[in-house]
Amino acid sequence: MSPSAIQTQDVDLTAAAVNRKEEAPAAPALAQLDASRLTYTYTTSPRAVPDEAVANAGTETVCTDHMIVADWNVASGWTAPRLVPYGPLSLMPTASCLHYATECFEGLKVYRGYDGKLRTFRVDKNSARMRMSAARISLPVFEPEQLSKLIIALLEVDGSRWLPRDKPGNYLYIRPTMIGTAPQLGVASPREAMLYIIITYLPRLDSPVGGMRLHTSPEDMIRAWVGGFGYAKVGANYGPSLMATADARRRGFHQILWLYGPDGECTEAGASNFFVVWKRKSDGKTELITAPLDDKLILDGVNRRSVLDLARERLAGEIEITERKYTIAELIEADAEGRLLESFASGTAYFICPISQVHHRGRDINIPMGPDGQPGKITSTIKGWMGDIMYGRTEHEWAILINEKQ
Numbered sequence: 001m002s003p004s005a006i007q008t009q010d011v012d013l014t015a016a017a018v019n020r021k022e023e024a025p026a027a028p029a030l031a032q033l034d035a036s037r038l039t040y041t042y043t044t045s046p047r048a049v050p051d052e053a054v055a056n057a058g059t060e061t062v063c064t065d066h067m068i069v070a071d072w073n074v075a076s077g078w079t080a081p082r083l084v085p086y087g088p089l090s091l092m093p094t095a096s097c098l099h100y101a102t103e104c105f106e107g108l109k110v111y112r113g114y115d116g117k118l119r120t121f122r123v124d125k126n127s128a129r130m131r132m133s134a135a136r137i138s139l140p141v142f143e144p145e146q147l148s149k150l151i152i153a154l155l156e157v158d159g160s161r162w163l164p165r166d167k168p169g170n171y172l173y174i175r176p177t178m179i180g181t182a183p184q185l186g187v188a189s190p191r192e193a194m195l196y197i198i199i200t201y202l203p204r205l206d207s208p209v210g211g212m213r214l215h216t217s218p219e220d221m222i223r224a225w226v227g228g229f230g231y232a233k234v235g236a237n238y239g240p241s242l243m244a245t246a247d248a249r250r251r252g253f254h255q256i257l258w259l260y261g262p263d264g265e266c267t268e269a270g271a272s273n274f275f276v277v278w279k280r281k282s283d284g285k286t287e288l289i290t291a292p293l294d295d296k297l298i299l300d301g302v303n304r305r306s307v308l309d310l311a312r313e314r315l316a317g318e319i320e321i322t323e324r325k326y327t328i329a330e331l332i333e334a335d336a337e338g339r340l341l342e343s344f345a346s347g348t349a350y351f352i353c354p355i356s357q358v359h360h361r362g363r364d365i366n367i368p369m370g371p372d373g374q375p376g377k378i379t380s381t382i383k384g385w386m387g388d389i390m391y392g393r394t395e396h397e398w399a400i401l402i403n404e405k406q
């Protein structure tokens with residue numbers, strides 16, 4: 001059916017219509033998410049703060065003393081958000097998120113700077129992305145700035161004790177989450193939801209010995225598809241990817257390089273964005289290349305965006321910076337012609353992680369690393385700039401200072 005034949009009564013899920021739905025303001029009569037209404041109930045039994053290595057050695061993610069929770073329902077909107085002691089949630093077995101994957105989340109870090117100050121990074125980008133993800137799965141929307149304020153409020157309370165000043169260079173991970181809680185089976189938009197924010201430990205993943213090794217996705221499996229939801233941080237994207245990842249791990253690889261389409265377009269490395277630095281085929285210029293956002297296959301990573309912004313600002317003239325589709329065949333060709341220079345994954349969990357190998361259908365593509373197992377020159381330059389911003393070695397508008405409550 002041609003677009004002109006679409007009747008006005010038909011469901012409209014064109015890209016433009018999806019954007020409109022995602023950006024629609026919440027109904028004005030309902031209570032909005034409002035960080036200024038936050039109430040504080042502090043724990044009476046603060047836990048001992050574990051050493052990072054101890055915390056990450058266990059089988060349960062260690063969280064800080066508090067979390068922030070806000071509830072929503074279709075009739076009245078958002079409740080006042082509450083800061084409460086960290087602990088289990090109570091959900092009915094019929095809750096929407098447990099059946100229909102009405103769940104989305106975010107991930108960002110808080111950093112203890114070398115100047116003793118506490119900072120988070122571009123939180124506005126995570127909040128805006130969370131709103132987009134929520135809307136994509138018919139969870140309630142909110143003003144992104146309100147979510148940012150709640151994240152900062154939680155950091156103000158738990159930051160000092162859990163990221164002590166005498167341990168600069170440490171970080172914790174912030175996980176805002178939204179779930180459909182409506183206790184009603186039936187495939188429908190949930191009438192109740194919960195937003196919560198927790199702060200957790202997270203292992204350091206940015207420097208595996210010898211670099212990260214990727215295995216390309218199985219021939220008969222894709223992570224995301226055009227018209228799907230690969231661009232949203234919804235839980236539904238991750239469960240189905242675990243089988244391939246487990247297979248790759250058994251074979252000694254760290255992550256899957258997800259390919260797409262008959263030509264094997266390179267999209268993402270696990271749940272991180274994927275970059276290659278090579279000598280460009282056409283003119284031999286050094287080029288930093290990554291997959292584009294326009295077909296909504298990949299996640300618009302905050303780290304991806306930051307890498308591109310910094311490279312364009314500070315490396316223009318030295319290297320070309322390109323967002324376009326490129327295929328595994330181009331990678332193999334560049335390898336054969338000795339044009340591959342560097343590769344890395346970017347994301348909050350992996351930060352900037354050098355990639356030393358891609359295994360594709362029985363063939364190894366080896367990618368150079370720097371001396372002593374360090375990342376290559378461009379990778380380490382960009383990683384250094386980002387780290388300097390996060391840990392306060394340079395001042396930058398992307399770093400958000402947290403006013404710690406003592």
Ligand SMILES: *Cc1c(COP(=O)(O)O)cnc(C)c1O
Pocket residue numbers: 107233268270271272273299300301302303304346347348349
């Ligand atoms: C979270 C995520 C990333 C990285 O995004 P950042 O904002 O840089 O942390 C990349 N790809 C996928 C699929 C992700 O889920």
